[in-house]
Amino acid sequence: MNPFTSGLPGILQDAGLVLGLVISLAIGSYLVRDNFLARLGQYILVGAGLGYTAVLVWGNVLWPRLFAPLVADPMVWLSGPGSALLHRWLPLALGLLMWCGGAELLRRPPSGLGARYILRMLAAVPAAILIGVGLGVGVSGAVQGTLWPQLTAAALSPQAEVSTAVDGLPAVGQATWLVRFITLLITGGVLIHLQLGREAGGRGDDPALESSPGAADAAASSQERSRRYRMLLFTPLRVWEGVGRRALWLAAGILFARLALSRFSLALARLDYLLFEVPRSELWQLIWAAVRGAGS
Amino acid sequence: MERSPGPEEEKRGDSPPSRTLGPINGRASPHDDGEGDAQDAEGAQEAGVQETEADDKPQPLLGGLEGLLDLADTQAFASAGAGVPDPASNRPRTLSSDLALDEEERRQLRQLFAEELPLEAGARLETPPEDRAQPRGSNRLQRRPWLEAVLFIGLVGALLWGAEPPRRGPGQHALPGLDQAHQQLESLPPNSLVLVNWAYDPATAGEMDFVAQPVVEHLLRKEAKLIVVSQLPGGPASARRVIARAEDTLRRPSRAQITANQAIEGGFLPGGAASLPLLGAAPAQALPVDPRWVGLRDRFDIALLADSGPALSLVVAAGAEDVRRWLEQVQPFNGAPVVAVTSAVADPSLRPYLDSGQLAGLVSGWDGGRAYVQRSERTRSVAEQARSSRLVSGLNWGIGILIAAILLGNLVGLTERRMP
16 A cells, blocks of 8 residues: 555445535536626635645645754754754744734734734745745746746757658758748737837828828928828738738637537547436435435 | 827827727726717727727737837837837826825725625625626637537537447657656666656646556656655645555466555645755755655665756646646756647747757656657556557547537528628
8 A cells, every 4th residue: 555545444435426416517517607606616626725825835844844943952053053943943934924913914904113013024034035036046947947948949859740750851951940940930920010010100190101202392301201101111011011900810710629628528438427427326325225215 | 108299299109109909998898888978089089990890800819919018119210209208108197196095994895895785684796787798809708508508518429329449549740748747767777866846736646646556657667766856735635546456456366466565645735936945956855745754765866866866757737837837947957858738738848958958858747648658568458458549539529519519600600791
């Protein structure tokens, strides 16, 4: 038996199945209309989830990693290295500070400077550490794990799919450059669309764009130069934006198809559970036999 | 919310282009439809009517994405017309900055918004009929009970009567990364340490169990040592259930025997992305399990993990975000190859990581799980085969009905558009 083997006796596992059926049906009744049973099911789910998380945090983190070592050796900085103080007492102090600060923020603000005011100020310290560490880790991770490797892969290495799909080396090179060009085209187009929208090609009601070249007089020659310049600049930009817009639609369609696949899988698994797994359980058969016996 | 260009600027044509109607400022609100605007605006009826017609046009599902990023004033930039202020840096003051509320007032406001509307006992909140009506051209998806009923009947019918196995599985091109994942696991020597990040819980177990179990069975058959951690509260329990089921499957007669305890429960690792780098740099310290509390054998494995690192990382995740986070926060530190086992929806987002070589393999969705079982050449029981067949059959039916509904909807839309 290993830690992953279920220690529950069979009858309790069956009870879990039947309980799951009841709560599934209760929450599923929301499809008909919002009702007491659906809300009860949701409240049970939220309450049980919070309680389970609290027990898990205590059993997996707080007790074995923090309180048990502190209880075993409270004067850890005397017997161990100095860093033990940082690893044991400092997290406890910061955690307590944040907890007390959170409880204090639920009350009315203090009228003047005092212990409560200082507590409110100090509670910002662990919050600031959390936010700072989270931001630092997130940004450095995005650079080292996504931005740089993806840029390197796009710039240097041939795409795996292309290299396996094509036989000849020159063809591989061409296909790779083609893929890179398309990638650049679509990425740029989507960025232009997200930033400028359909006005990437300039405003349609711009008089400078709609005036005929023949009607330009000498005083408007500078405006004519500007118009040509805009046409040269904005026409490709408009085409590029159109490519990006359509690519965005295509990507959204692909994501929607995969999302539908994923959600259908979940619905089917639940239906399969209701139709096949629950009726096979011993407890359900007992209940069913009792109901039939009572009916006859 | 944006600086409105003055009449002089509009005449010159060098004003910053006004942003197209977004999801907030351009969508018809149930409280103010276009007709009301047209009636209110005396002297500007023509403009009001045009506005109404524009509002009545059905907007696409993805409408309003344009202008999502901050506007760059390209016209001013191109014409070198200096002096045009950048609207991005010249934002108007927001409402919250105008309202200087102290903490007590904010607290009272929070309480006020948290309370439900005071009604008489037994009274129901009635919304005006114009608010209940779906505004034309709005982006809100409408529920179609007949479509839900057809889908439900189709799925149940396919589960009950559609247990015929599909004649052909998905082609190789449809599942990139599956072969690589299989090869990675197949090349593991016995007693290799595999660090498993279990990033799904019972909410997505219906799909993920079907994908994860064949991969876990493969690992157990290769006699790999699994050290399982999870950042979700429900993750360890889900892992426990799937690994126990995989062991039961393998323990049947004529199957490979599980010789020893091959799974170590690393437990629940809170802290999100901030706690992951430590797992990559010093896994024995980061594991939420005290080595003094585990058996001698497991203690040795954890020490080995700290010395040599894992031979493979397996990320079993319902979303692409967990895999990406692992690739960003853990893999740069331990350098172990990563195989991802994900839901179908995460697949497209992870393909770039597979192409760049950061992911050593990818198994996604039910089709991926089914193909992995076929590749593993494991003989399955009749019950397993029947369940797999009816689930895949149900999935095919559901997708078929959805495709038919989309095609029908498009046909109806085209017909309505051509009718006067």
